Amino acid sequence: MKYPALLSFEEVFPQIRQFDTIIDARTPAEFAEDRIPGAINCPVLSDAERVQVGTLYKQVSAFEAKKLGAVLVARNIAQHIETQFIGKPREWTPLIYCWRGGNRSGAMAHIMARIGWPVVQLDGGYKEFRRYVIGSLAQLPQQFAFKVICGPTGSGKSRLLQVLEQQGAQVLDLERIAAHRGSVLGNLPQEAQPSQKAFESRIWDKLQYFDLRYPVFVESESKKIGNLRVPEALMEQIRKSACIALTLPRTERVRLLMDDYAHFVADPALLNTQLACLSYQHGREKVGEWQQMATAGQVEPLVDELLLKHYDPAYAQSIKRNFGQFSTAQILDLADISPEAFLQAARQLHQDK
Incomplete structure (x- = not known):
């Protein structure tokens, strides 16, 4: 040559x-x-x-x-x-x-x-x-069998994906690729989101080297993760795939969120800025109450109330509307957020593949 x-x-x-x-x-x-x-x-x-x-x-x-x-x-x-x-x-x-x-x-x-x-x-x-x-992202997702990890906010979906990957499973962690946790409070203060083009390139790069003989574990995402759009063909394939419903006691979910969102615990002003985005859904008076709780350092009861009043109702509506196989989902119960609990759950799923 x-x-x-x-x-x-x-x-x-x-x-x-x-x-x-x-x-x-x-x-x-x-x-x-x-x-x-x-x-x-x-x-x-x-x-x-x-x-x-x-x-x-x-x-x-x-x-x-x-x-x-x-x-x-x-x-x-x-x-x-x-x-x-x-x-x-x-x-x-x-x-x-x-x-x-x-x-x-x-x-x-x-x-x-x-x-x-x-x-x-x-x-x-x-x-x-x-x-x-x-061109690849319009066709490639249809070739894979996805297993969708479902569960309300704080149930440990992202942690389970991380442990699954450590166990050798094929994992498409869209939130990690997007540098965002997916909710109104999901932006990562130390890491900016990539461009839409870079997001798509990184998804393509992951999918391109997966083995078609084995499932790909992915989280039940919205069409947008922060400012980024999940490619349409990928979103369509994920939403019609088999589901795994992850459950975790609400007290443990609060603990997990306190860990994952420690930057908000340490900076009530930052938390209050994000909470203001919920005014159009819950009204200024209710959001004002939540902001007062944040300012007073009552973050744990605030998180519990946000789960009860905002996240869980939204999840219940969205999951049934968007994921066709959720009604027949495999139930996976977690007792707590210990590493052992996630490891046991990951091994069960990886062995079941």
């Missing part, structure tokens, strides 16, 4: 894990929004440089823009080779891509191929990868 080789994503994907390095040559901002899973960012133009070259192209001429671009691209590629790749052996195999046209990745691929590395450039770049992901 002559290098640099120009291959489509369909050609590259079957061997994508054989590449030593996947290089995203786009700007840091483009990379941050989404990228091929496992890629590293080696921008041939920074965000500011890309704007600079684009402005020169529009306001002066393509010729002047290309001259400046050549200087910046050559300088940046040289720096990447010197700082990151100078020690790579002749057999090192990189896959390089940029946005679409191939100018940025093509420049890097050309120089690396002249050095002697067997470089592959992705034809169509990130845009072609994105097209492939969208």
